[in-house]
Amino acid sequence: MIYPPRDNARRKKKRLVSVGILLGLLVIIILVNVFAPQFFAPVTHLTGLPFLKSRLAATGALSGSWQILSSKRSLIADNRQLQERTILFEALEAERTSLKVENETLRGLLGRSPTSRPIILAQILSKPGFSPYDTLILDAGESDGITVGSLVLINNTLVVGEIVTVTNHTSNALLYSTPEHKTEVFVGPQSLQAVAIGKGGGNFEIRVPRNTEFKQGDEVRLARFPDSVFGSITEVSGAAADTFDRVLFRSLVDIAHIRFVTIEKQP
Secondary structure: OOOOOHHHHHHHHHHHHHHHHHHHHHHHHHHHHHHOOOOOHHHHHHHHHHHHHHHHHHHHHHHHHHHHHHHHHHHHHHHHHHHHHHHHHHHHHHHHHHHHHHHHHHHHHHOOOOOOOOEEEEEEEEOEOOEOOOEEEEOOOHHHOOOOOOEEEEOOOEEEEEEEEEOOOOEEEEEOOOOOOEEEEEEOOOOEEEEEEEEEOOEEEEEEEOOOOOOOOOEEEEOOOOOOEEEEEEEEEOOOOOOEEEEEEEEOOOHHHOOEEEEEOOO
């Protein structure tokens, strides 16, 4: 015959005792809650208070963090709007200033002329680099009284070319600096008469007798309009064996920065 080990019997006995104790405690708790429900309230309050405080603290911290984050986002959005408004106002102010300057310039152009002939204000539609070399395409044409041979002026004082072709609403101006184009000029303080040959881009070349006393900065004037400065000398050069000196001069205006011209109507 085989007998069960004594250890198993002891374990069963301990389990029964533990179960009995737990059942007893459970019965006591139920009875206390039924007949004295406020008995465990202080204990529950004391034991649960730390957890409640921790929960409230965590909730408050999260709420505070969210408010700070929301406030930062609002400030960033407001700052972005202010920057955009500032840029818009600056652009509007720049445009207003530009229009004011342009208006004053146009009034000045229409108020002065080197001749008594009527003039037409024209806007440049295309410049050298986008139009054929050293030519201008203008927004005034035959319907405005423009004819071939009409003079083209900058700032209404400086003649820079002539109209060579005309359509009903546009015209094409040939600049005097067009390569190989010849223009009669007066050079230097002595007003030496010479022929200026265009070299493109507002540049010209003159051949003058050797040892003529010209220097950099001397004025060059158109023979047709001797009272108006046409350009200034940039270089004088020549070899000892040459009969003539080579004089280079440049127009006083840069067409690349000009928007309007005036055209002198022919009689």
